Amino acid sequence: MNPLFALSRAVLLRMSRAAALGRAVQGTAWGRRSVRRFVAGNTIPEAVAVALDLKGRGFTVTLDRLGEASSGASADTYAADASALLIAQSTAGLEPNVSVKLTALGLEEGSNLAAARLERILTTAQSVHGFVRVDAEYPHSLDQLHEIVCTARAAGRPVGTVLQANMRRSMRDVDRLISAGVPIRLVKGAYDPGVDGVGESAAVDAAYLGLAERLLGSPLHVAFGTHDDRIIDQLGDAAKARGEVQLLYGVRAELAERLRRTGWRVRIYTPYGPDWWPYSLRRMAERPANLRFVLRSLFGR
Numbered sequence: 001m002n003p004l005f006a007l008s009r010a011v012l013l014r015m016s017r018a019a020a021l022g023r024a025v026q027g028t029a030w031g032r033r034s035v036r037r038f039v040a041g042n043t044i045p046e047a048v049a050v051a052l053d054l055k056g057r058g059f060t061v062t063l064d065r066l067g068e069a070s071s072g073a074s075a076d077t078y079a080a081d082a083s084a085l086l087i088a089q090s091t092a093g094l095e096p097n098v099s100v101k102l103t104a105l106g107l108e109e110g111s112n113l114a115a116a117r118l119e120r121i122l123t124t125a126q127s128v129h130g131f132v133r134v135d136a137e138y139p140h141s142l143d144q145l146h147e148i149v150c151t152a153r154a155a156g157r158p159v160g161t162v163l164q165a166n167m168r169r170s171m172r173d174v175d176r177l178i179s180a181g182v183p184i185r186l187v188k189g190a191y192d193p194g195v196d197g198v199g200e201s202a203a204v205d206a207a208y209l210g211l212a213e214r215l216l217g218s219p220l221h222v223a224f225g226t227h228d229d230r231i232i233d234q235l236g237d238a239a240k241a242r243g244e245v246q247l248l249y250g251v252r253a254e255l256a257e258r259l260r261r262t263g264w265r266v267r268i269y270t271p272y273g274p275d276w277w278p279y280s281l282r283r284m285a286e287r288p289a290n291l292r293f294v295l296r297s298l299f300g301r
């Protein structure tokens with residue numbers, strides 16, 4: 001990896017965890033303006049309007065209310081918002097489909113509380129024939145994530161999760177999740193894998209293709225969460241027939257359009273909400289050139 005890229009990535013990832021700085025910037029109008037390329041507004045009606053526009057252009061949409069580590073009342077609010085979002089999607093004629101994060105559901109207070117808040121969202125999802133995907137986060141939270149999701153799936157809940165190719169453990173986790181019938185979104189991984197990392201980007205790509213093969217050999221629906229057209233091209237027609245590609249809102253819109261035209265089902269993962277700092281910084285860490293877009297929108301050029 002280019003040393004300058006590695007340095008800016010490390011700095012941006014560190015800044016994404018600077019909560020006080022994030023809160024200060026999130027409160028400003030210029031901050032909100034700077035991230036509108038990646039974030040579909042602050043409120044549910046704004047997010048639903050963006051989703052309707054995407055639907056009109058032939059895409060399906062997953063909405064994600066931004067939020068990271070929470071507890072107590074703010075975790076309750078996050079859960080209530082996810083349920084309200086499912087209902088708003090259904091009312092607007094959209095497929096009710098949301099992504100949530102266990103840390104935002106209060107995982108730091110313990111698995112039971114987070115699972116109980118997730119259960120409330122899943123009950124709502126079931127009532128509107130919707131689906132909830134629980135995003136994968138830091139390596140130390142993955143055991144709890146799998147336990148919670150497998151238990152909910154065993155109870156018949158409409159829930160799926162995410163596997164990160166940059167972690168070695170994913171090659172083991174994939175079998176457990178397949179046997180539990182948990183639908184998977186496969187991604188390269190946005191969190192530092194620590195000692196469990198598979199290595200540099202070529203190793204992550206190889207791990208991604210290995211996991212894709214395992215998943216395509218199972219009866220489950222598979223979602224490929226990537227903007228990497230070289231990987232998507234290697235997935236082949238079986239993947240196109242069986243699964244879908246998911247891209248992040250504001251990232252590689254031209255690729256989303258090309259994939260849609262060539263017969264892929266394409267879903268746009270669309271985040272919204274006032275807590276956009278960590279998410280936006282992670283997107284910039286993936287591609288420091290995004291800083292240019294952010295600065296341009298910030299200064300109105």
Ligand SMILES: Cc1cc2nc3c(=O)[nH]c(=O)nc-3n(C[C@H](O)[C@H](O)[C@H](O)COP(=O)(O)OP(=O)(O)OC[C@H]3O[C@@H](n4cnc5c(N)ncnc54)[C@H](O)[C@@H]3O)c2cc1C
Pocket residue numbers: 134135136137162164185187188189190191225226227228229246247248251252269283284286287290
């Ligand atoms: C729908 C979706 C859901 C995700 N959910 C999770 C999750 O739950 N947990 C998790 O750890 N990670 C998640 N991620 C993030 C993922 O792990 C990667 O960090 C991210 O997608 C970048 O990897 P890539 O596969 O796009 O490939 P890369 O090799 O990083 O990129 C491939 C190409 O896309 C371009 N590109 C990639 N990212 C950007 C960007 N931000 N802006 C502009 N161009 C870009 C690159 O320049 C390159 O040309 C998700 C990603 C997607 C698309």
